[in-house]
Amino acid sequence: MQQTGKLIFDFAFDEQKKKRLVFLDPVDMIVANAKSEVISAMEKIETYTNQGYYAGGYISYEAGEGFDNNLKTSDDFELPLIMMGIYKQPLEKSIDEQECPQTSELFDWEMSTSKKNYLKHVSTIKNSIAQGDTYQVNYTVRLHSNDVVCDHNLYEKLSKAQKANYCAHLQLGRYNIVSASPELFFQLKNDKILTKPMKGTIKRGKSIEEDIRNKQLLSESIKDQAENLMIVDLLRNDISKIAKKGTVNVPKLFNIESYPTVFQMTSTVSAEIEENVGIIDIFKALFPCGSITGAPKQSTMQIIQELENSPREVYCGSIGYITPNQEALFNVAIRTALIDTEQNTMSYGVGGGITWDSDPEAEYLEAWAKAEILKSLNETNIELLETMKYENGHFFLINNHLNRLNKSAEYFNFSISIKEIEQKLYEYAEENLNQKQAYRVRLLANKRGEIKINSTIIPVINEKTNYSFQLAASPINKKNPYYYHKTTFRKMYEKFREELGNAFDILLWNDKEELTEFTMGNLVVKVEGEYWTPPIKSGLLAGTFRQQLIDEKKIKERIISKSELESVDEIWFINSVRGWMQMFQQ
Numbered sequence: 001m002q003q004t005g006k007l008i009f010d011f012a013f014d015e016q017k018k019k020r021l022v023f024l025d026p027v028d029m030i031v032a033n034a035k036s037e038v039i040s041a042m043e044k045i046e047t048y049t050n051q052g053y054y055a056g057g058y059i060s061y062e063a064g065e066g067f068d069n070n071l072k073t074s075d076d077f078e079l080p081l082i083m084m085g086i087y088k089q090p091l092e093k094s095i096d097e098q099e100c101p102q103t104s105e106l107f108d109w110e111m112s113t114s115k116k117n118y119l120k121h122v123s124t125i126k127n128s129i130a131q132g133d134t135y136q137v138n139y140t141v142r143l144h145s146n147d148v149v150c151d152h153n154l155y156e157k158l159s160k161a162q163k164a165n166y167c168a169h170l171q172l173g174r175y176n177i178v179s180a181s182p183e184l185f186f187q188l189k190n191d192k193i194l195t196k197p198m199k200g201t202i203k204r205g206k207s208i209e210e211d212i213r214n215k216q217l218l219s220e221s222i223k224d225q226a227e228n229l230m231i232v233d234l235l236r237n238d239i240s241k242i243a244k245k246g247t248v249n250v251p252k253l254f255n256i257e258s259y260p261t262v263f264q265m266t267s268t269v270s271a272e273i274e275e276n277v278g279i280i281d282i283f284k285a286l287f288p289c290g291s292i293t294g295a296p297k298q299s300t301m302q303i304i305q306e307l308e309n310s311p312r313e314v315y316c317g318s319i320g321y322i323t324p325n326q327e328a329l330f331n332v333a334i335r336t337a338l339i340d341t342e343q344n345t346m347s348y349g350v351g352g353g354i355t356w357d358s359d360p361e362a363e364y365l366e367a368w369a370k371a372e373i374l375k376s377l378n379e380t381n382i383e384l385l386e387t388m389k390y391e392n393g394h395f396f397l398i399n400n401h402l403n404r405l406n407k408s409a410e411y412f413n414f415s416i417s418i419k420e421i422e423q424k425l426y427e428y429a430e431e432n433l434n435q436k437q438a439y440r441v442r443l444l445a446n447k448r449g450e451i452k453i454n455s456t457i458i459p460v461i462n463e464k465t466n467y468s469f470q471l472a473a474s475p476i477n478k479k480n481p482y483y484y485h486k487t488t489f490r491k492m493y494e495k496f497r498e499e500l501g502n503a504f505d506i507l508l509w510n511d512k513e514e515l516t517e518f519t520m521g522n523l524v525v526k527v528e529g530e531y532w533t534p535p536i537k538s539g540l541l542a543g544t545f546r547q548q549l550i551d552e553k554k555i556k557e558r559i560i561s562k563s564e565l566e567s568v569d570e571i572w573f574i575n576s577v578r579g580w581m582q583m584f585q586q
Contacts, residue, residue: 004173005029005085007056009321011329012165020093023056026085033080038066041082042280048086049322056321057084058170058177061312064288072302074311083172109143109374112310115364121307122360128303129356136230137294137303140351142310143371151176151339161260161373163413166331168319177314179336182259185289185318188328191273193239197231197291199353200224200265203369206481208407218263219256227353228254232267234290234297241285243271261372279322289332292316294353314338315349348374382489383444384408389577390429391438397576400544408485416449428453440577458577467504468586472496475511478539486541493519503586505573513562514538521575522546524555525568531555545576
């Protein structure tokens with residue numbers, strides 16, 4: 001049976017390594033069900049913390065009007081505005097680094113707002129900007145799912161997939177909250193307050209090279225810098241209400257942080273608070289965070305209330321805890337799922353800052369980019385994979401394999417040592433492999449740098465054998481980054497191989513009807529005496545043997561259309577283990 005009032009915080013205090021705090025058995029549960037109850041609820045919480053207790057839980061976005069009745073929010077909410085448990089002390093635990101449980105849970109999400117209405121609302125916001133009612137609006141929508149889920153599994157998967165610094169799992173009876181927020185609302189320590197607004201987003205690339213380009217684009221984006229600076233100025237103004245004169249500063253401006261599906265621009269605002277400023281005063285001055293409202297806050301929140309078709313509730317509110325010595329740490333509750341155990345439903349919010357320069361179509365795509373993390377919840381246990389040929393005491397193309405492995409490790413934020421991996425490969429070969437045999441050696445590396453190696457003898461290939469292939473029945477999604485990295489996540493290949501009859505392999509193609517690769521190797525075609533292979537941008541893995549042949553100028557890159565198959569002179573399958581294998585279409 002689930003325990004009501006169990007709270008787990010995996011927060012990074014002082015922006016250091018995350019530490020797990022677990023709160024159990026609350027001595028009281030402070031709840032505000034109406035905006036008129038918000039201040040009295042916070043007063044009770046402050047009384048408890050002054051008496052030596054800890055407090056932990058959430059404050060919903062709609063509670064903002066309870067702190068300041070000029071900040072208008074929806075009245076159509078079901079979730080209590082505040083739920084904060086009171087505890088004697090937390091348990092400190094190490095964060096479990098074991099792999100997530102493998103489950104069959106898959107979640108189908110639907111956006112509460114149609115694309116047509118989304119684009120219409122963005123246009124309405126731009127009109128409001130033109131009229132001078134606002135400079136920037138953080139417009140959000142909700143995704144909903146009717147799937148029954150295990151909140152513990154969802155938390156483990158979402159927190160590991162998001163790799164965020166402010167993750168929390170709140171079990172509050174009917175409602176469970178799973179938050180994997182990368183954004184700090186505020187940290188209070190030794191009368192110093194620190195906020196870290198996040199504003200400015202670009203989608204991750206499909207490779208390290210594309211990542212570098214996208215990161216640079218975000219870093220130099222005038223639009224995103226302007227968005228970020230507006231919120232920095234708003235927060236400087238909010239903090240100045242509770243800060244000692246002359247102490248408000250911005251130690252970091254336009255910093256770029258990397259997350260699994262997006263890059264985000266952050267800045268840091270800090271100050272020393274005045275004496276006798278308490279938690280209630282901080283929330284009155286800052287809540288809700290300006291990064292999820294826009295600027296100016298009062299008129300912008302009015303626009304949000306008029307346009308958004310559902311309450312935000314815990315999404316865009318704040319989750320955190322307060323200690324007896326008046327330290328506090330609260331996130332901005334983005335990347336946050338609300339689970340209603342009575343209705344067996346989930347909601348998850350996404351949004352972005354709309355300015356005069358915003359392109360409605362681009363903003364719609366950005367919203368879905370922030371939701372991409374939901375699609376990767378069943379990909380949290382991936383391992384990097386390299387398959388090499390070992391023969392006559394050497395690993396064929398080992399430098400190419402290790403270079404590709406290192407690039408993928410950087411892309412997925414895996415902690416590996418290439419030098420150590422190379423050493424272990426040769427140790428394995430010396431202990432297990434016969435110098436007179438040729439082997440297929442399979443290397444797996446997980447996110448902690450742990451590796452596994454196994455091998456099989458490569459059977460002798462009969463050059464007289466005719467190897468056949470089938471053309472895939474449907475196109476690949478070349479936006480899927482897993483086509484560009486060799487990992488154990490191979491569901492997209494397995495889907496195509498289900499079509500495989502008695503052929504050796506399936507030849508893939510993309511939505512532009514460009515040929516890409518086989519499921520187990522790269523494609524080369526011979527046309528009028530020259531050998532060609534599809535470019536990476538068509539949607540394929542950069543094979544090590546393929547790259548070697550390009551470097552040696554034995555093959556060249558060009559787009560190869562599906563319609564060309566009938567006219568090419570020869571079709572070849574290549575990889576570093578099997579070499580060249582001529583193929584014939586079934």
